Amino acid sequence: MPESIVAELSSRFGDDSITPLTTRDETPTLRTPQEKIVAILQYLKHEIKMPFRMLYDLTAIDERAYKKEQNGHKPYDFTLVYTLFSFDRNQFLRLKVGLHGEFPSQDTITHLWPAANWYEREVFDMFGIRFNGHPHLQRILMPRTWQGHPLRKEHPARATEMGPFKLFDEKVDREQHALQFSPEEWGLKRHSDDADFMFLNIGPQHPGTHGVLRIILQLDGENIIDAVPDIGFHHRGAEKMGERQSWHTYIPYTDRIDYLGGVNNNLAYLLAVEKLAGIEVPLRAQVIRIMLCELFRIASHLVWYGTFAQDLGQLSPVFYMFTDRERVFEIIEAICGGRMHPNWFRIGGVAQDLPKGWDTLVKNFVEYFPRKLREYDKMVMKNYLFKVRTKGIGIYTLEEAIEWGVTGPGLRACGLEWDLRKKRPYGGYENFAFEIPVAHNGDCYDRAVVRVEEMRQSLRIVQQCLEYMPAGDFKSHHPLATPPVKQHTMHDIETLIHHFLNVSWGPVIPPGEAMVCTEATKGWNSYYLISDGNTASYRTRIRTPSFPHMQMIPLISKGYTVADLLSILGGMDYVLADIDR
Amino acid sequence: MINAWWIIGGVLFVLLNTAAGLIWLERRMLALWQDRYGPNRAGPFGLFIVLADTLKLFFKEDWIPPFADKVVFVFAPAVVVASVLMSFVIVPFAPGIVVADLNIGILFFLAMSSLGVYSIVLGGWASNNKYALLGAMRGASQMISYEVFMGLALMGVVVLSGSFNLQQIVESQRTVWFVIPQLLGFLIFMVAGVAETHRLPFDIPEAESELVAGFHSEYSGMKFGMFFIGEYLGVTLISAMVVTLYFGGWLGPSFLPPVVWFAIKTFAFISLFILLRASMPRPRYDQLMEYGWKVLFPLSLLNLLVTAAIKLWLVTK
Numbered sequence: 045m046p047e048s049i050v051a052e053l054s055s056r057f058g059d060d061s062i063t064p065l066t067t068r069d070e071t072p073t074l075r076t077p078q079e080k081i082v083a084i085l086q087y088l089k090h091e092i093k094m095p096f097r098m099l100y101d102l103t104a105i106d107e108r109a110y111k112k113e114q115n116g117h118k119p120y121d122f123t124l125v126y127t128l129f130s131f132d133r134n135q136f137l138r139l140k141v142g143l144h145g146e147f148p149s150q151d152t153i154t155h156l157w158p159a160a161n162w163y164e165r166e167v168f169d170m171f172g173i174r175f176n177g178h179p180h181l182q183r184i185l186m187p188r189t190w191q192g193h194p195l196r197k198e199h200p201a202r203a204t205e206m207g208p209f210k211l212f213d214e215k216v217d218r219e220q221h222a223l224q225f226s227p228e229e230w231g232l233k234r235h236s237d238d239a240d241f242m243f244l245n246i247g248p249q250h251p252g253t254h255g256v257l258r259i260i261l262q263l264d265g266e267n268i269i270d271a272v273p274d275i276g277f278h279h280r281g282a283e284k285m286g287e288r289q290s291w292h293t294y295i296p297y298t299d300r301i302d303y304l305g306g307v308n309n310n311l312a313y314l315l316a317v318e319k320l321a322g323i324e325v326p327l328r329a330q331v332i333r334i335m336l337c338e339l340f341r342i343a344s345h346l347v348w349y350g351t352f353a354q355d356l357g358q359l360s361p362v363f364y365m366f367t368d369r370e371r372v373f374e375i376i377e378a379i380c381g382g383r384m385h386p387n388w389f390r391i392g393g394v395a396q397d398l399p400k401g402w403d404t405l406v407k408n409f410v411e412y413f414p415r416k417l418r419e420y421d422k423m424v425m426k427n428y429l430f431k432v433r434t435k436g437i438g439i440y441t442l443e444e445a446i447e448w449g450v451t452g453p454g455l456r457a458c459g460l461e462w463d464l465r466k467k468r469p470y471g472g473y474e475n476f477a478f479e480i481p482v483a484h485n486g487d488c489y490d491r492a493v494v495r496v497e498e499m500r501q502s503l504r505i506v507q508q509c510l511e512y513m514p515a516g517d518f519k520s521h522h523p524l525a526t527p528p529v530k531q532h533t534m535h536d537i538e539t540l541i542h543h544f545l546n547v548s549w550g551p552v553i554p555p556g557e558a559m560v561c562t563e564a565t566k567g568w569n570s571y572y573l574i575s576d577g578n579t580a581s582y583r584t585r586i587r588t589p590s591f592p593h594m595q596m597i598p599l600i601s602k603g604y605t606v607a608d609l610l611s612i613l614g615g616m617d618y619v620l621a622d623i624d625r
Numbered sequence: 626m627i628n629a630w631w632i633i634g635g636v637l638f639v640l641l642n643t644a645a646g647l648i649w650l651e652r653r654m655l656a657l658w659q660d661r662y663g664p665n666r667a668g669p670f671g672l673f674i675v676l677a678d679t680l681k682l683f684f685k686e687d688w689i690p691p692f693a694d695k696v697v698f699v700f701a702p703a704v705v706v707a708s709v710l711m712s713f714v715i716v717p718f719a720p721g722i723v724v725a726d727l728n729i730g731i732l733f734f735l736a737m738s739s740l741g742v743y744s745i746v747l748g749g750w751a752s753n754n755k756y757a758l759l760g761a762m763r764g765a766s767q768m769i770s771y772e773v774f775m776g777l778a779l780m781g782v783v784v785l786s787g788s789f790n791l792q793q794i795v796e797s798q799r800t801v802w803f804v805i806p807q808l809l810g811f812l813i814f815m816v817a818g819v820a821e822t823h824r825l826p827f828d829i830p831e832a833e834s835e836l837v838a839g840f841h842s843e844y845s846g847m848k849f850g851m852f853f854i855g856e857y858l859g860v861t862l863i864s865a866m867v868v869t870l871y872f873g874g875w876l877g878p879s880f881l882p883p884v885v886w887f888a889i890k891t892f893a894f895i896s897l898f899i900l901l902r903a904s905m906p907r908p909r910y911d912q913l914m915e916y917g918w919k920v921l922f923p924l925s926l927l928n929l930l931v932t933a934a935i936k937l938w939l940v941t942k
Contacts, residue, residue, distance in 0.1 A: 244755050252834040266759065266910075355834045357825060357907025363659040429826060429906045606759065607909040610835050 068556040073138040094132035101127040102163035149174035170195035185276040255620030278624035286584025290550025292526040299385035302622040304344035305565040310389035315560035328516040329393035330472035335509035338502040344565035348617040355614035392525025434489035438612035449592035452567025457490040464563035488615030550579040590618035644857040658903040685846035694751040701748035705855030708740040719883040730791040742768035749840035760839030764830035770917040774925035775817035781810040795874035804871040818863035826905035864894035
């Protein structure tokens with residue numbers, strides 16, 4: 045398949061325009077010249093047979109500090125990475141464009157994919173790469189007054205490298221001035237021919253936004269004319285931290301990306317690291333991982349379920365659901381010791397074997413939970429008012445969903461039966477039997493239907509883990525597994541050396557790049573890791589599902605009312621840290 | 626007129642204490658239904674939480690936002706408490722225990738409860754805050770749609786009893802409580818009553834998850850406390866009216882004094898209000914208005930028409 049793409053592109057755009065690159069993952073990676081990329085993307089999206097309809101990710105790499113030559117190519121100053129996905133082919137495609145110069149620029153692709161808007165803004169914000177023709181090239185994650193572009197290699201990673209912080213009067217004035225709201229800056233008009241609009245600032249502190257999210261609403265009465273999400277309040281520079289932390293010590297940071305998804309984040313990160321290192325995870329570790337991931341999926345969906353009902357004014361379900369989530373956490377706590385951020389997966393396996401009595405805990409929960417789900421169906425899903433508030437609200441079609449990069453339950457609610465765990469199994473999911481729930485209307489209610497059914501399917505997977513938990517190692521004996529299994533260290537000098545190095549410096553992961561896309565609780569989550577053969581990653585790109593979902597808010601909330609916006613936000617199931625990272 | 630002053634004093638005392646006690650009751654009952662404890666630390670069964678809450682409200686800074694319309698801002702919370710308390714004037718708690726035995730009792734109740742909406746509109750307007758304004762707008766639209774058929778629903782009772790006087794309405798329920806011949810009227814009045822008190826599921830002017838705190842977003846301290854008390858007084862008022870109009874008021878077997886029967890029945894409806902809050906989501910305000918105008922309004926007209934026809938038929942027979 046990759047060869048055919050290369051051949052097709054070469055024949056159309058000339059042999060010199062396509063250079064296949066080797067990576068550690070299975071994603072075909074092609075380098076293309078800067079001037080041809082937009083045409084190639086246009087061709088891949090619209091003209092090729094079985095097109096690549098989804099812009100999965102768009103990011104950049106600062107290549108200036110990359111020491112070792114990779115793939116024998118002359119180094120560039122920056123590289124833009126476009127990752128596409130084709131549902132027809134079930135295939136990712138990565139296109140790289142090398143850029144020269146300190147502050148290079150590149151043509152926008154927002155006319156091809158509206159979803160590229162935020163991605164290009166992010167690249168501009170983080171790297172200072174400008175996009176010609178972009179409709180609104182502003183900072184997106186960093187404050188507008190920020191100096192520098194954080195993911196450039198010369199930008200300090202720690203506050204201690206930046207000199208003492210001083211707040212001069214003029215700086216206060218500047219910051220205050222930057223906070224002044226002016227609708228024109230956001231591309232909003234103050235009035236139409238027959239109405240003066242009201243601008244309602246929802247958030248960053250608001251009970252309905254589930255975190256520090258700001259949405260600027262342009263209102264005519266209660267009707268939403270336009271909505272502009274303003275994100276970045278939760279930005280903690282997780283990608284930058286990846287360049288400083290060792291491969292091993294970065295794991296706890298991943299926990300905090302989708303902070304409701306817990307170990308699902310660990311998994312997405314570690315699958316990529318293990319692919320780079322070439323580690324085979326033992327079967328028992330795989331099954332333990334899957335069990336924990338599914339338990340976290342249930343926990344995450346329970347939070348969404350309760351808060352969604354609460355957004356619509358139903359006060360009680362959230363208490364019942366948090367109580368049940370507490371039962372999930374009891375199991376997670378018994379196994380991992382942690383609760384929301386267990387930091388429990390390790391390179392090559394998991395931190396420890398399952399504790400004695402874990403099976404009883406899991407068994408009790410598997411028996412207990414279906415009854416509660418039925419109860420919640422009656423309480424929430426079948427509630428007349430709940431249906432009235434969610435049916436026909438926030439609709440998007442399947443085409444729009446793919447166009448805007450919607451993944452996960454939001455995609456399945458449009459009728460596409462697509463779950464990465466089934467379609468591109470990773471980490472051992474191919475061994476499990478479960479259904480992919482789908483719904484067909486693409487409204488808030490259907491997204492809820494899909495998630496509720498997903499909890500049942502997750503429970504099925506947990507039950508299978510319980511019944512068929514294999515015996516064996518909980519961590520690989522590969523020398524890069526960290527921390528290495530200790531039992532051999534006192535018998536074997538090799539293992540002792542590995543243990544010492546992996547614990548002190550951290551493992552040295554061989555050079556290369558890899559990405560493994562996982563079906564996280566909110567959608568597709570992946571870590572695109574580039575190693576230059578060091579103890580830390582050269583570039584960590586975290587592609588999170590909530591980011592494109594939030595970008596879609598203006599599209600799906602126009603024409604509805606303020607009350608509906610809360611249904612849409614609640615039905616979307618986003619986590620602010622998952623948007624801002 | 627010593628007697629009247631005693632009644633006024635007694636009614637005020639009981640009502641204000643009930644409203645304060647409802648803070649505790651609501652929190653405990655919600656907690657019961659939501660599988661949690663609720664306030665249970667201060668005093669027996671956590672009862673002193675009422676005291677603590679009230680003290681806290683009294684000692685909070687009496688803050689008026691600089692951008693607010695000061696006079697109206699201060700005036701608004703008083704309106705709700707005053708209008709609800711005025712409504713209680715006509716409620717007969719037991720034979721003879723009524724502040725003013727007006728022969729237009731029901732009309733007076735309707736007039737006073739309509740005044741209550743001014744506190745929402747004025748409070749929301751004077752706050753000069755967009756959330757408050759949206760809340761006030763919603764409050765106003767909700768009230769306009771619900772006042773109409775609340776009155777219409779009540780007319781069925783008036784037709785049956787032949788009087789606007791609440792004592793006489795209670796007396797005419799000796800044979801059968803009006804809830805039986807007026808079941809539809811009762812249901813409509815109940816829905817309108819919940820909307821009138823803007824409690825969940827019709828707490829649309831507040832709508833915490835959408836409008837932060839709606840019309841009283843800018844209020845704090847005892848001014849907020851007035852809205853709070855006003856809401857609980859409203860709940861008590863609607864419960865008391867439901868009992869008086871449809872559930873035989875103070876009537877009941879003679880082993881308990883009439884006023885106790887009245888209190889028990891009222892309490893049952895207050896609990897229903899709280900249960901509603903624990904179980905229902907909130908509709909959108911246009912859906913609520915649509916439901917009011919397109920469903921409940923014709924129904925209440927129909928109810929009045931049928932009741933009047935039957936009454937006429939009975940009289941002429």
